Each structure stands twice: as C-alpha cells, then as structure tokens.
Amino acid sequence: MSTAFPATEVRHPIDPMLPSLAMIQAVKPEAYGISTFSMAFVDSEDRANYHFQPGQFNMLYLPGVGEVAISVSSDPGEPEVLGHTIRYAGSVTRAIGRLKPGDVIGVRGPYGSHWPLNKTLGNNLVIVAGGIGLAPLRPVILSILRQRDAYGRVLLLYGARTPADLLYTDEFESWQQRGIEVHVTVDLADENWRGQVGVVPQLFYRVRVDHKKTVVMTCGPEIMMRFVIYEALARRIPKESIFISMERNMKCAVGFCGHCQFGPTFICKEGPVLNFAAIEPFFGKEDF
Amino acid sequence: MSPSLPRVSASVAIPKASLQQVFDNLRAAAYLLIGPTVRDGAVVLEEIERLDDLPLGWIDEQQPGYYRLRKTRDNHYFDYSVGPHSWKQFLHPARLRLFSIEKNDGSWTIRPPQEMPPRYAFIGVRACDLAAIAIQDHVLIGSEFQDSHYAARREQVFVLAVNCSRATSSCFCASMKTGPKATGGFDLALTELPDIFLAEIGSEAGSEMLANVPWEAATAFDQGRASRVIQHAERQNERQMQTDDLPELLYENLEHSQWDEVATRCLSCANCTLVCPTCFCSTVEDVSNLRGTSAERIRVADSCFNRDFSHVHGGNIRPSIRSRYRQWLTHKLASWIDQFGTSGCVGCGRCITWCPVGIEITEEVNAIRAKAAK
Numbered sequence: 001m002s003t004a005f006p007a008t009e010v011r012h013p014i015d016p017m018l019p020s021l022a023m024i025q026a027v028k029p030e031a032y033g034i035s036t037f038s039m040a041f042v043d044s045e046d047r048a049n050y051h052f053q054p055g056q057f058n059m060l061y062l063p064g065v066g067e068v069a070i071s072v073s074s075d076p077g078e079p080e081v082l083g084h085t086i087r088y089a090g091s092v093t094r095a096i097g098r099l100k101p102g103d104v105i106g107v108r109g110p111y112g113s114h115w116p117l118n119k120t121l122g123n124n125l126v127i128v129a130g131g132i133g134l135a136p137l138r139p140v141i142l143s144i145l146r147q148r149d150a151y152g153r154v155l156l157l158y159g160a161r162t163p164a165d166l167l168y169t170d171e172f173e174s175w176q177q178r179g180i181e182v183h184v185t186v187d188l189a190d191e192n193w194r195g196q197v198g199v200v201p202q203l204f205y206r207v208r209v210d211h212k213k214t215v216v217m218t219c220g221p222e223i224m225m226r227f228v229i230y231e232a233l234a235r236r237i238p239k240e241s242i243f244i245s246m247e248r249n250m251k252c253a254v255g256f257c258g259h260c261q262f263g264p265t266f267i268c269k270e271g272p273v274l275n276f277a278a279i280e281p282f283f284g285k286e287d288f
Numbered sequence: 289m290s291p292s293l294p295r296v297s298a299s300v301a302i303p304k305a306s307l308q309q310v311f312d313n314l315r316a317a318a319y320l321l322i323g324p325t326v327r328d329g330a331v332v333l334e335e336i337e338r339l340d341d342l343p344l345g346w347i348d349e350q351q352p353g354y355y356r357l358r359k360t361r362d363n364h365y366f367d368y369s370v371g372p373h374s375w376k377q378f379l380h381p382a383r384l385r386l387f388s389i390e391k392n393d394g395s396w397t398i399r400p401p402q403e404m405p406p407r408y409a410f411i412g413v414r415a416c417d418l419a420a421i422a423i424q425d426h427v428l429i430g431s432e433f434q435d436s437h438y439a440a441r442r443e444q445v446f447v448l449a450v451n452c453s454r455a456t457s458s459c460f461c462a463s464m465k466t467g468p469k470a471t472g473g474f475d476l477a478l479t480e481l482p483d484i485f486l487a488e489i490g491s492e493a494g495s496e497m498l499a500n501v502p503w504e505a506a507t508a509f510d511q512g513r514a515s516r517v518i519q520h521a522e523r524q525n526e527r528q529m530q531t532d533d534l535p536e537l538l539y540e541n542l543e544h545s546q547w548d549e550v551a552t553r554c555l556s557c558a559n560c561t562l563v564c565p566t567c568f569c570s571t572v573e574d575v576s577n578l579r580g581t582s583a584e585r586i587r588v589a590d591s592c593f594n595r596d597f598s599h600v601h602g603g604n605i606r607p608s609i610r611s612r613y614r615q616w617l618t619h620k621l622a623s624w625i626d627q628f629g630t631s632g633c634v635g636c637g638r639c640i641t642w643c644p645v646g647i648e649i650t651e652e653v654n655a656i657r658a659k660a661a662k
C-alpha cells in the first residue's frame with residue numbers, strides 16, 4: 001500500500017495506569033486503626049528513579065481489591081524506602097492493613113502538587129493538622145529539619161479526637177528539641193491527658209507571628225481547614241500564603257477519570273496541595 | 289475517469305454509487321468500517337461494509353425526550369442527524385481491560401493487553417462529533433499524561449465526515465460554533481446532493497481512498513448547491529446556547545434556585561453522560577478468580593450522576609441530585625473551559641433527546657440567566 005496511509009506501526013506510550021511492584025519493609029502501628037507501611041520498589045531502576053516532594057501521593061494497588069490514593073509520609077531525602085501512613089477506612093485500606101513485611105504491593109506515582117517549601121524559605125511556617133492530616137505534612141517537617149536554619153519560626157499545631165488518635169507522638173520530643181514548636185490538642189481527653197483540650201483552630205490563639213512573613217500549611221477534615229483559614233485570615237496572613245491539602249475520590253490520579261474534580265481543579269494534578277486564593281470561590285460550598 | 293488522484297483541499301464531485309468503491313478501498317487498506325445503520329428503531333454506529341448498510345431514506349425526528357425514525361421519499365444516505373451513539377465508544381471504550389495480573393511465589397506478573405486495537409475508518413462523522421473528538425484528544429492525550437489506549441486507537445483513525453443537510457429540534461451546533469459544516473480534522477468530507485456527493489479532500493490518505501473512483505473537479509454550480517444544503521441545516525438550528533457570559537454565569541450562581549428545580553425532574557439516570565460525545569469519566573474494577581491468585585483490572589465508563597462517583601471515606605461529596613446535576617452542567621459549560629480551553633459542549637443535542645424526562649440544557653442555562661444573582 002501507498003505511504004500516504006496512516007503509519008501502521010503503532011506507538012505504545014506506557015500506560016500510566018500500570019503499577020510498579022514494591023515490597024513491604026516494615027509496618028509500624030501509629031494510632032488506633034492507623035499504621036505506617038514502609039515499602040521499597042522491587043526493581044532497582046524504579047528505586048533509583050523515584051523522587052517525591054512533600055505533599056505528593058502514590059496510588060497503592062492490591063490485585064482483586066483495588067487502588068487507593070495515599071500521601072507519602074516519609075522523608076523526601078530518603079526516597080528508597082517510602083512510608084505511607086494509612087487509616088483502615090475502606091476495603092482497600094483494610095486489605096493493606098493485613099499486609100506483612102515481605103508482601104508485595106502495587107505502587108504508581110508520585111502524583112500531584114507539593115507543599116511550597118521554596119516559598120517558605122526564610123519565612124515563618126505554621127503547620128496545622130488534624131488527625132491523619134499530619135501524614136502528608138510529616139515530609140515537610142523532616143525536610144525542614146534537614147536545614148532548620150533556612151527557615152524562621154516553625155510551629156506545628158496538631159489535634160486529634162482523642163490522645164489514642166495522635167500520630168507520630170514518639171517523634172514530637174525530637175522535633176521540639178530540633179526547633180519545631182509543637183502544640184497538641186485533643187477533642188476528648190482521657191484521664192492521663194495533661195495537655196490542651198479543644199479543636200485545632202483554637203491553637204491559633206497561641207500564635208504570635210509576623211503575618212507578612214508567615215506561610216500556613218494545613219491538612220485535615222475540610223470543616224477544620226475552614227476554621228484554620230478563618231483564624232489565619234483573622235491574623236492578617238494573606239490568602240496567597242495559605243495552603244491546604246484536599247481529598248477527593250480518585251481512580252486514576254492522572255486526570256482521566258474525572259472523579260476528583262473540584263470546580264476547575266483536578267485534585268490529582270493541580271492538587272492535592274492548593275493555594276487558598278486560587279480555590280476560595282469554591283471552598284466550603286455545600287455538596288460541591 | 290480521471291487517471292490521477294485529487295489533491296488535498298480540492299473539492300470534487302463523485303457519483304453516489306462510487307461511495308462503495310471508497311468503502312472497498314478502505315477495507316483493502318485494512319480499515320474496519322464503522323458507520324451509521326438502522327437498528328432497534330435508531331441510527332446506530334456499528335461495523336458496516338456496503339452502501340446498503342447505510343440508513344438510506346431514513347430521517348430522525350428529535351425533541352426533548354423523543355426520538356423516532358421516519359422513512360422519506362428522498363433517497364438520501366445521510367439525512368438523519370446524530371443518534372444515541374457517538375465515536376467515543378470506539379476511541380474511549382466503555383469497558384476496557386487495562387492489564388491482567390497473576391500472583392506467583394509471593395510476587396506478581398503484570399501483563400498489559402497484547403492485542404492491537406482495530407484500525408477504524410469512521411463513516412459519516414458530523415461536524416459536532418469532529419469537535420467532540422478534538423475535545424477528547426485534548427482531555428486524554430493533550431496533557432502531561434497520555435491515555436495510551438486512546439492514543440493507539442486515535443492515531444490510526446480514518447475520518448470520512450459528512451456535512452449535515454438538516455438539523456433536528458435538539459441541535460444547537462450553530463450557536464456552539466461547531467457545525468453544521470466540517471471545517472477540519474477529516475480525511476474526506478462529503479456533502480450529499482440529490483445526484484452526487486461533493487467530496488472535500490482533507491488529507492493524502494483521503495485522496496488515496498478515491499482510487500478507481502470517477503471524480504471531476506466540483507463546478508461552481510455544485511459548490512453553490514452544497515453550501516445551500518449546509519446553510520439550510522444551519523437555519524434549521526432552532527435552539528441556541530448563549531455562551532458569551534459563560535463560565536461566570538454558572539460560577540456566580542452555584543446556589544441558584546434553578547438547581548433545586550431541575551433536581552425535582554432529573555432522575556440522575558446518567559443517560560446524558562452516556563450519550564454525550566465528550567463525557568470521559570471512568571472508574572476501575574478488579575475482577576479476580578475465586579482463589580484470588582489472578583485478577584483483571586477493567587476500566588469502565590462512569591458518570592458524575594452516579595451516587596458513588598464522589599465517595600470518600602465517611603460519605604459522598606455530592607449526595608443530592610441537585611449537587612450532581614450542578615456538577616455536570618458547570619463542568620460541561622464552565623470549568624471545562626478553565627481545564628481544557630474549550631467548552632465541553634458541542635451542541636449535538638444528544639443529552640436533550642435521550643433524557644427520559646426531556647431536560648433541555650439550553651433552557652436550564654436560560655433559566656439561571658433569567659434570575660441570575662448579580
């Protein structure tokens with residue numbers, strides 16, 4: 001046939017839906033129904049090529065069960081072993097919860113936007129997290145600790161429903177000693193709790209920072225983030241300096257499946273970390 | 289018969305019966321012909337071989353929630369408008385195996401599908417559907433990630449477009465500026481006249497497919513007749529979508545009472561998203577054997593009207609029909625522009641015709657505009 005016909009040899013770009021294989025290295029219980037699964041790619045090339053930024057996420061896959069979007073919660077400076085802090089909430093996370101070291105899991109990523117550490121250099125940072133919302137912010141803390149002098153004051157305002165729901169409590173002291181001001185609250189105390197009781201945004205009452213030189217990063221339930229934004233704006237921190245991490249149903253993480261749309265935003269591509277100024281018209285809209 | 293082939297961008301007249309020769313040429317070039325044919329009282333798109341397969345003499349009457357075929361005395365092949373099918377079912381299949389996976393000795397073997405996708409020749413693509421294909425190109429292969437399955441099908445497609453000779457009451461392509469004339473993105477574009485087809489050559493491949501077809505350069509008379517056919521279809525566009533105030537109109541009226549009103553009629557059945565030629569949403573399912581040692585990962589068409597579409601732990605983001613209809617309409621007409629630079633609507637009217645309760649997209653927008661918050 002003539003050469004005028006369309007080329008018969010078909011390019012096969014690699015399907016972005018194909019996972020790579022990783023092996024569970026360790027499982028560390030963090031809180032009630034929450035563990036951190038550390039995993040490493042089986043293929044050495046995958047291991048060498050994988051790098052992530054704080055706030056990005058992976059799609060974790062188990063055959064016959066399904067796939068779930070989980071933030072990387074480990075140190076971006078050590079991308080050979082990837083930590084994922086997972087709450088057993090649905091069928092996939094419960095199946096992951098049954099994995100043991102040596103088991104195989106499918107991983108593709110990293111996907112999405114990341115926390116703006118560059119914008120934070122030389123500035124103060126207020127990290128506000130609720131419950132498992134601390135997981136995508138832990139890489140921020142670990143990155144800052146690698147060059148603590150490059151930043152101004154760094155505050156962590158963290159809360160959970162009960163003391164048993166707090167994550168990474170064994171690390172708080174070391175973070176505190178290395179220059180992170182850690183403030184913790186719980187909604188519901190038990191008899192051993194000696195700390196603050198109340199919702200997370202209230203911890204803002206302890207914050208005295210120069211609003212012109214302060215960045216806010218927050219992750220948690222949307223209702224919590226709404227009040228965090230309210231408190232930040234009340235302290236004249238500009239909208240452009242407030243960043244939130246959002247969650248939506250995701251099937252593909254590459255912008256094809258349509259599930260994670262939030263107005264004009266694909267949470268999987270432009271998010272999960274979003275600047276508040278960019279999404280303000282839609283944030284908090286009922287059932288949006 | 290002309291010994292040589294017409295050059296690209298030429299307009300030529302060919303006898304109607306010689307369209308069979310074009311079909312034969314395409315089949316000889318290993319194309320699988322997909323075109324319009326009458327089945328179950330509708331013009332559907334499926335594999336065709338011969339001119340006899342085309343809906344000769346059939347026209348469709350369409351209204352909100354209404355579609356009927358009627359036989360006419362005009363022996364025209366392409367006087368029908370668009371039916372419930374669109375080309376996305378071939379380029380972006382509703383059910384597709386992404387890979388199969390087997391567990392063995394603690395590790396897994398992942399196998400992507402090995403079979404080559406068919407080499408399609410699309411027969412009778414309308415201008416609105418050409419615009420829809422261009423939109424899906426943008427969504428699925430136009431950004432940093434490429435849908436490899438779509439790409440493998442899309443890059444081989446031969447497009448034989450047809451300019452519309454009539455519009456149904458559901459059509460509003462003229463106001464969306466997508467039709468009724470095909471202006472690009474085709475290999476061949478036909479305008480049907482009572483005695484001949486006027487063929488516009490869109491590519492080298494299109495020219496090649498006129499091998500052994502007796503063609504003549506189109507006369508000014510033929511060209512005049514053809515443009516009057518298209519003008520007639522354009523004038524028949526009764527409906528209009530006013531787009532100059534979109535997307536702001538919808539963004540500023542996310543709490544408009546019309547969303548509650550339409551939710552009392554909308555069944556959330558997802559028909560509109562199934563027939564829409566640009567709707568692209570999908571979900572993924574795993575099908576495993578009973579022992580759990582092997583599984584297939586299947587991509588399945590999904591719809592923002594499905595309740596579980598927005599499910600996250602703890603509930604659904606959009607539990608009400610009001611919120612789901614609002615999501616569909618604001619995505620189609622507003623946020624699509626922010627995401628991909630064009631509207632997600634091409635004015636084909638399928639969502640109007642195939643809505644079981646006859647919800648009419650242009651009327652919904654007008655209702656919001658009539659009582660818009662300022």
